[in-house]
Amino acid sequence: EPEVTQTPSHQVTQMGQEVILRCVxxxxxxxxYWYRQILGQKVEFLVSFYNNEISEKSEIFDDQFSxxxxxxxxFTLKIRSTKLEDSAMYxxxxxxxxxxxxxxxxxxxxxx
Amino acid sequence: GEDVEQSLFLSVREGDSSVINCTYTDSSSTYxxxxxxxxxxxxxxxxxxxxxxxxxxDQRLTVLLNKKDKHLSLRIADTQTGDSAIYFCAADGGYNQxxxxxxxxxxELSVKP
Numbered sequence: 001e002p003e004v005t006q007t008p009s010h011q012v013t014q015m016g017q018e019v020i021l022r023c024v025x026x027x028x029x030x031x032x033y034w035y036r037q038i039l040g041q042k043v044e045f046l047v048s049f050y051n052n053e054i055s056e057k058s059e060i061f062d063d064q065f066s067x068x069x070x071x072x073x074x075f076t077l078k079i080r081s082t083k084l085e086d087s088a089m090y091x092x093x094x095x096x097x098x099x100x101x102x103x104x105x106x107x108x109x110x111x112x
Numbered sequence: 113g114e115d116v117e118q119s120l121f122l123s124v125r126e127g128d129s130s131v132i133n134c135t136y137t138d139s140s141s142t143y144x145x146x147x148x149x150x151x152x153x154x155x156x157x158x159x160x161x162x163x164x165x166x167x168x169x170d171q172r173l174t175v176l177l178n179k180k181d182k183h184l185s186l187r188i189a190d191t192q193t194g195d196s197a198i199y200f201c202a203a204d205g206g207y208n209q210x211x212x213x214x215x216x217x218x219x220e221l222s223v224k225p
Contacts, residue, residue: 031211033212033213042215042217043200044215045205048210056205099204101145102157105154
């Protein structure tokens, strides 16, 4: 069964460093999403992406964040200058239509 | 903004039915979802219901939606130890919201043999 994959599973970085989190969505899906879950808190929407542009973004998704679909298979989330409060589990999701989102296993980001 | 709330814990005996409840605030939500998260894993889509439906059944899972009260429930029949996990309720942000989902805090289901 096709699934969303994410790499790495765990990323440790120093405050102020740039990180890129990678996702491979399900191959025939057209809509892509990033969410995050800070430990002990709710899963929060960051951004949705369709037709090579951002469809919707939350207040969390400020100028430090960017997304890209650099080729036909990858979908990336870049954080330019990480802060301690960016430590969280980051989930990528994809959907064929505008609902029924399938999630990847997540990348745990630890900012020291 | 929209809020989704769930109780944090539920404990049941194996073979019993489990009912996990959720409330949401935005009446414009089009689809409501249930996700399951096992330890160390991602969010697995279990089922969803369209907002103009009252009920949806899928094998052991029954979803009930009371749109007037903005209340959603997930019933798991004949609960098994393998059903132990965290269950998340989620609502979409409504039309033209880019498909964003708003999640509850998750209900940890513990199934005792």
